[in-house]
Amino acid sequence: MNxxxxxxxxxxxxxxxxxxxxxxxxxxxxxxxxxNFAHGDVFMVGAFVGYYFAPIISKFFGGSPxxxxxxxxxxxxxxxxxxxxxxxxxxxKPLRSRPKLTVLITAIGMSLFLEFGGxxxxxxxxxxxPALMPSSAIVNTENLVISTxxxxxxxxxxxxxxxxxxxxxxxxxxxxMRAVSYNHYAASLMGININTVISFVFALGSSLAGAAAVLYxxxxxxxxxxxxxxxxLKAFIAAVLGGIGNLYGAAIGGLxxxxxxxxxxxxxxxxxxxxxxxxxxxxxxLIKPSGIMGKFEAEKV
Amino acid sequence: MNRHRSKLVLLASLVxxxxxxxxQPYISPYYFQIIIYIGINIILASSLNLIxxxxxxxxxxxxxxxxxxxxxxxxITTAMNLQPxxxxxxxxxxxxxxxxxxxxxxFGLLVGxxxxxxxxxxxxxxxxxFGEIIxxxxxxxxxxxxxxxxxxIAKLADFFWVYAFVAVLIFLIYNLIHSTYGKGFMAVRDDxxxxxxxxxxxxxYKVVAFVTGAFFAGIAGGLxxxxxxxxxxxxFGFLRSFEIVVMVVVGGMGSIGGVIVAAILLxxxxxxxxxxxxxxxVIYSLLLIIIMLARPQGLFGGGISIKRFLKQNPEQT
Amino acid sequence: MSILSLQNCSIxxxxxxxxxxxxxxxxxxxxxxxxxxxxxxxxxxxxxITGVYQPTSGRVVFNGKDxxxxxxxxISALGIAxxxxxxxxxPSLTVYETVQVALRKNIRYGFMQAVVRPNSLFQQEREINExxxxxxxxxxxxxxxxxxxxxxxxxxxxxxxxxxALATKPRLLxxxxxxxxxxxxxxxxxxxxxxxxxxxxxxxxxxxxxxxKVVMGICERIAVLDYGIKIAEGIPREIQNNxxxxxxxxxxxx
Numbered sequence: 015m016n017x018x019x020x021x022x023x024x025x026x027x028x029x030x031x032x033x034x035x036x037x038x039x040x041x042x043x044x045x046x047x048x049x050n051f052a053h054g055d056v057f058m059v060g061a062f063v064g065y066y067f068a069p070i071i072s073k074f075f076g077g078s079p080x081x082x083x084x085x086x087x088x089x090x091x092x093x094x095x096x097x098x099x100x101x102x103x104x105x106x107k108p109l110r111s112r113p114k115l116t117v118l119i120t121a122i123g124m125s126l127f128l129e130f131g132g133x134x135x136x137x138x139x140x141x142x143x144p145a146l147m148p149s150s151a152i153v154n155t156e157n158l159v160i161s162t163x164x165x166x167x168x169x170x171x172x173x174x175x176x177x178x179x180x181x182x183x184x185x186x187x188x189x190x191m192r193a194v195s196y197n198h199y200a201a202s203l204m205g206i207n208i209n210t211v212i213s214f215v216f217a218l219g220s221s222l223a224g225a226a227a228v229l230y231x232x233x234x235x236x237x238x239x240x241x242x243x244x245x246x247l248k249a250f251i252a253a254v255l256g257g258i259g260n261l262y263g264a265a266i267g268g269l270x271x272x273x274x275x276x277x278x279x280x281x282x283x284x285x286x287x288x289x290x291x292x293x294x295x296x297x298x299x300l301i302k303p304s305g306i307m308g309k310f311e312a313e314k315v
Numbered sequence: 316m317n318r319h320r321s322k323l324v325l326l327a328s329l330v331x332x333x334x335x336x337x338x339q340p341y342i343s344p345y346y347f348q349i350i351i352y353i354g355i356n357i358i359l360a361s362s363l364n365l366i367x368x369x370x371x372x373x374x375x376x377x378x379x380x381x382x383x384x385x386x387x388x389x390x391i392t393t394a395m396n397l398q399p400x401x402x403x404x405x406x407x408x409x410x411x412x413x414x415x416x417x418x419x420x421x422f423g424l425l426v427g428x429x430x431x432x433x434x435x436x437x438x439x440x441x442x443x444x445f446g447e448i449i450x451x452x453x454x455x456x457x458x459x460x461x462x463x464x465x466x467x468i469a470k471l472a473d474f475f476w477v478y479a480f481v482a483v484l485i486f487l488i489y490n491l492i493h494s495t496y497g498k499g500f501m502a503v504r505d506d507x508x509x510x511x512x513x514x515x516x517x518x519x520y521k522v523v524a525f526v527t528g529a530f531f532a533g534i535a536g537g538l539x540x541x542x543x544x545x546x547x548x549x550x551f552g553f554l555r556s557f558e559i560v561v562m563v564v565v566g567g568m569g570s571i572g573g574v575i576v577a578a579i580l581l582x583x584x585x586x587x588x589x590x591x592x593x594x595x596x597v598i599y600s601l602l603l604i605i606i607m608l609a610r611p612q613g614l615f616g617g618g619i620s621i622k623r624f625l626k627q628n629p630e631q632t
Numbered sequence: 633m634s635i636l637s638l639q640n641c642s643i644x645x646x647x648x649x650x651x652x653x654x655x656x657x658x659x660x661x662x663x664x665x666x667x668x669x670x671x672x673x674x675x676x677x678x679x680x681i682t683g684v685y686q687p688t689s690g691r692v693v694f695n696g697k698d699x700x701x702x703x704x705x706x707i708s709a710l711g712i713a714x715x716x717x718x719x720x721x722x723p724s725l726t727v728y729e730t731v732q733v734a735l736r737k738n739i740r741y742g743f744m745q746a747v748v749r750p751n752s753l754f755q756q757e758r759e760i761n762e763x764x765x766x767x768x769x770x771x772x773x774x775x776x777x778x779x780x781x782x783x784x785x786x787x788x789x790x791x792x793x794x795x796x797a798l799a800t801k802p803r804l805l806x807x808x809x810x811x812x813x814x815x816x817x818x819x820x821x822x823x824x825x826x827x828x829x830x831x832x833x834x835x836x837x838x839x840x841x842x843x844x845k846v847v848m849g850i851c852e853r854i855a856v857l858d859y860g861i862k863i864a865e866g867i868p869r870e871i872q873n874n875x876x877x878x879x880x881x882x883x884x885x886x
Contacts, residue, residue, distance in 0.1 A: 049440065108608055113624070115371070115435060116607045117607075118435055119603055120607040122603060123604040124604060126557060126600035126603070127601060127604065129596070130596035130597045131600075133593075254437075285451065286451060288451055289447065292445070292447055295444050296429065299432070299433055299437060303432060303433070303437075321749070486747075487747050490748075494757065495757060496736070496742065496743065499733060501725060501729075506720050506721075508684065508704075508716075508720065511708070513796060513797070514708035515733065516705045518703075569724070
């Protein structure tokens with residue numbers, strides 16, 4: 015029983031990180047109808063921002079570990095936002111009127127560029143992400159350990175998701191986002207600046223990836239330039255599972271993927287961990303390609 | 316349509332491959348290895364070009380098909396204990412390669428089926444996932460050596476075998492796309508709805524492209540395994556698939572000659588520029604981005620046709 | 633006997649009823665026009681005749697055969713061809729190749745023969761080549777055969793699309809707003825072309841058009857669709873004077 019509870023908590027903790035990344039995929043897809051392959055690598059950059067900023071912040075600000083942790087996360091979010099917007103401006107924007115295939119290839123190129131550019135800049139070897147706050151166990155019985163870390167991950171992720179929901183549904187820019195995702199042309203006729211909205215979506219999505227990176231690295235502290243590939247792919251799968259373009263879907267999809275993966279690792283074998291998510295993807299695409307919460311979109315003829 | 320020209324070219328290429336293979340003792344092993352890799356990469360890139368370039372189904376799982384071919388052929392030749400130079404070696408090696416190709420093409424069929432419902436990004440990521448699933452499964456199969464790899468494969472692949480398959484594949488693609496039947500691939504790539512409206516069975520073309528492409532990727536895998544004599548699952552990860560994609564994109568999707576040139580250059584380049592070997596993937600990735608922005612038809616694919624497709628405004632279709 | 637018969641066809645997208653209970657008969661030598669305000673569901677009718685969508689209820693019968701469950705390419709093989717509202721030509725094919733693709737069903741060889749090229753293949757390819765030349769010549773497109781279809785002037789692109797449809801030897805040709813975006817000279821040319829098509833190919837023509845001059849000028853019968861419902865059908869003069877049609881187009885009388 016305890017073991018089951020342990021897996022559930024681990025799963026929710028991992029899943030809420032996937033959910034944060036998946037939100038970025040789903041928002042960008044919602045607005046541009048393409049998968050930003052480089053999103054997972056923006057996440058990786060977020061981890062390295064945290065790695066380099068954590069010592070500086072604790073040295074110069076010297077606040078409580080909690081305040082320092084928040085500052086590190088803010089730094090990762092801001093730099094990832096800038097990175098995301100830059101990528102969009104230079105690589106994707108010039109291709110907006112081209113067939114999807116060219117954008118797809120560019121996105122793959124951008125993803126590889128960040129991965130291997132990252133190897134050059136950060137070095138290919140794994141680095142140890144500093145512990146932002148001392149982790150202690152709240153519960154520690156025979157086979158159940160609940161650490162403050164995993165609780166902080168879950169709580170932070172949920173706070174960010176609620177914040178995102180407020181932005182999307184309660185603010186003017188959020189309304190503009192929803193309008194643009196519905197119809198670019200009509201939105202532009204209503205006086206909405208499409209480019210501003212797209213930049214904002216990239217900033218928002220990428221900053222969530224940055225936050226997710228800091229949370230992820232505080233649980234799995236070994237970071238390297240290729241670390242974004244699998245979390246990125248799994249978060250994408252989560253977005254598809256939930257119904258791409260749908261915010262709630264991304265959150266639910268993330269949690270499901272996190273739980274399934276933790277259970278497969280715990281009860282079957284960790285070697286199948288990566289394969290199981292892809293199997294889920296293939297199944298969902300064959301059975302219900304619109305995902306759990308998605309709507310079917312017919313091609314206009 | 317010239318009646319016999321392509322057959323004569325094929326025959327001449329096979330004879331040339333046979334003749335040139337006698338030069339092997341005079342070439343340093345290092346250069347010889349590069350020449351073999353060039354051939355294998357031409358097979359990989361050209362077969363992917365059939366799927367990505369001609370049929371327009373963007374696949375990121377080519378290394379998966381390669382792995383299936385490599386392992387299948389290696390299991391067969393190892394089980395038969397084939398040794399180079401023996402009488403059985405040549406026909407049985409050919410048989411093993413064909414089996415590898417066949418099994419790979421069965422998986423090509425399996426992957427082709429989702430491609431009937433998925434487009435663009437979804438298909439790309441599904442095929443990538445498929446490749447990863449293959450890799451993970453091999454990693455967990457003990458009789459294939461699991462993560463330790465498969466050792467003791469006989470060195471049966473030589474210059475002749477590799478380049479004979481290069482010639483056969485180029486012959487096949489050339490004849491295919493210059494027939495009325497083969498024009499259907501380009502029509503499907505350009506516009507599925509318009510293709511169906513004029514009686515083109517889109518499903519048929521997509522599946523044929525995947526099955527044929529996978530078959531030759533399997534052959535390439537078999538040749539590779541029997542040249543390096545040791546394989547392990549990590550040689551067939553998705554970075555391998557990306558490398559093949561880069562060759563196709565740089566050479567020019569839908570350009571037979573361009574892709575061959577790109578496969579040659581991108582095999583030689585990292586060897587020639589050892590000093591910048593660590594920049595290889597960075598250069599590849601920048602190439603992808605710059606080509607898509609500035610010259611989507613590829614560096615060597617001079618054809619105006621694919622250019623119109625890649626630059627068309629989707630809103631106007 | 634009618635060649636195409638729509639029997640109580642309805643189609644819904646989510647909650648929206650795009651076409652409701654439509655009945656329509658087209659004779660083998662008919663030239664029927666379909667008109668109606670924007671969004672009336674005209675293109676949707678073409679889409680379920682050609683199998684792009686399946687009607688939610690009702691039957692589409694072509695030449696005595698129920699089309700339910702057939703894929704667009706199978707329906708094309710039975711003899712229905714179409715053009716598209718926004719021209720859909722193949723961007724990477726020449727005019728010649730565009731017609732060649734439409735002749736796909738004329739060839740009796742498959743993948744293997746295409747690769748190994750037996751002698752019978754050359755015979756078939758020669759026939760295909762002759763057919764293409766003949767069609768292109770008939771429609772005055774021979775000078776453009778090596779040009780990329782999408783690089784041609786608009787009027788000629790429309791013509792190529794019609795020729796591509798005709799190359800499949802249809803018994804029913806569906807034209808979706810063939811005159812859209814054309815200048816008066818091109819429109820006259822188009823009307824001549826449609827006349828030529830009927831005479832030479834002996835197929836029924838069913839066309840959607842907004843340009844009243846074109847519709848009234850060439851159609852023998854006209855059906856009017858409004859909010860997915862057929863509100864009138866008859867000869868052009870009846871339609872012109874039908875109060876329901878006038879109301880649909882001009883709004884309710886004050």
